[in-house]
Amino acid sequence: MTNNGSPGRPTGNEPLGSAELEELCAIIYARTGMVFGESKRYYIERRITDLMEASGAASVRAYVAMLKDDPRAVEPLINSFTVNETYFYREEHQLACLSRSILPDIIRTKKPGDRIRIWSMPCSSGEEPYSIAIWLLENWALVDAYNVEIIGSDIDTAILKQAAEAVYSQRSLSRLPDAVVRRYFEPEQDLPRRLIGDLRESVSFVKANLVDRASLSSLGKFDVIFCRNLLIYFDDAARETAVDNLHDFLAPGGYICLGHTESMTRISGLFEAARFPDAIVYRRAGGA
Known part of the structure; x- marks a missing residue:
């Protein structure tokens, strides 16, 4: 994995390239307002690997295309990126x-x-x-x-x-x-x-x-x-x-x-x- 814009650890049958990373971050931002980028590459890669396997997408590019074509595919993506740290009587x-x-x-x-x-x-x-x-x-x-x-x-x-x-x-x-x-x-x-x-x-x-x-x-x-x-x-x-x-x-x-x-x-x-x-x-x- 690298954090300098070059492809990182393999996700599916290809690495997560900078272009696909940017598109994924744009989809997440458009739906949630949450900002992700290159500094979160490892965090994103870990989640995308599981999501791709579940969706049956053969490559990162195919998975991104699926997200754009099928709004139903976006819901698991959003679910996987939310932070659910909580407990009773917090603050x-x-x-x-x-x-x-x-x-x-x-x-x-x-x-x-x-x-x-x-x-x-x-x-x-x-x-x-x-x-x-x-x-x-x-x-x-x-x-x-x-x-x-x-x-x-x-x-x-x-x-x-x-x-x-x-x-x-x-x-x-x-x-x-x-x-x-x-x-x-x-x-x-x-x-x-x-x-x-x-x-x-x-x-x-x-x-x-x-x-x-x-x-x-x-x-x-x-x-x-x-x-x-x-x-x-x-x-x-x-x-x-x-x-x-x-x-x-x-x-x-x-x-x-x-x-x-x-x-x-x-x-x-x-x-x-x-x-x-x-x-x-x-x-x-x-x-x-």
């Missing part, structure tokens, strides 16, 4: 901020029984949106006074199926207190553990792409959006599109939570920083 301080500061502010303009909509994306295998549901049951006394709707979305169709199944390993559960695991997961002698039915039904999962507005059109407005560790994978153009969509699908006065390395104030003037005791989050500017 717990933001969950604390949700129950102690964000929701108390949001319900100032709502009455008991009103709907509160929370969007988790990318939701990966479901740990994040289910964490929100568990946290609110455990830590927000008013959870039953409002109609809380939690939506999880991702562009990876395979991972969405895993999320709906809600079966988790010890690694996913490692941050949860034992009492919480016992309350919200089906009793099992061994791992993995499955989330109880009531909680599985409390979260809806949909395929959506933050840089493709058409895929978001049916989602409606949200009071809170968790969009953590996604914008870092975009270039400036894709990031601007993503942020515009986040703004448009966030209700006036709504909040967005980003990953700990991300800062909305460096990206857009559409949001203002909200500094709460537990976390710094972002509020849709101009909203009341």
Whole structure:
């Protein structure tokens, strides 16, 4: 393998040449907004080898041609390039901020029984949106006074199926207190553990792409959006599109939570920083 633009390790019956690498990266970018290039050659080669074998393509060139001719062939490609690093109660301080500061502010303009909509994306295998549901049951006394709707979305169709199944390993559960695991997961002698039915039904999962507005059109407005560790994978153009969509699908006065390395104030003037005791989050500017 080389990283200087020359063909790398063999993929199928030919090496992954610079032209094919560029075309593959362009397809991934067009569908996801995620930027890959020569520096990610080894990462790409490993995934393309398996995808080619599964598709029956005889060469890299034939596989690229298949991606261009058959939109159905692109879905496994996109699924293989998404990053699904997650576990329950990840960045717990933001969950604390949700129950102690964000929701108390949001319900100032709502009455008991009103709907509160929370969007988790990318939701990966479901740990994040289910964490929100568990946290609110455990830590927000008013959870039953409002109609809380939690939506999880991702562009990876395979991972969405895993999320709906809600079966988790010890690694996913490692941050949860034992009492919480016992309350919200089906009793099992061994791992993995499955989330109880009531909680599985409390979260809806949909395929959506933050840089493709058409895929978001049916989602409606949200009071809170968790969009953590996604914008870092975009270039400036894709990031601007993503942020515009986040703004448009966030209700006036709504909040967005980003990953700990991300800062909305460096990206857009559409949001203002909200500094709460537990976390710094972002509020849709101009909203009341």
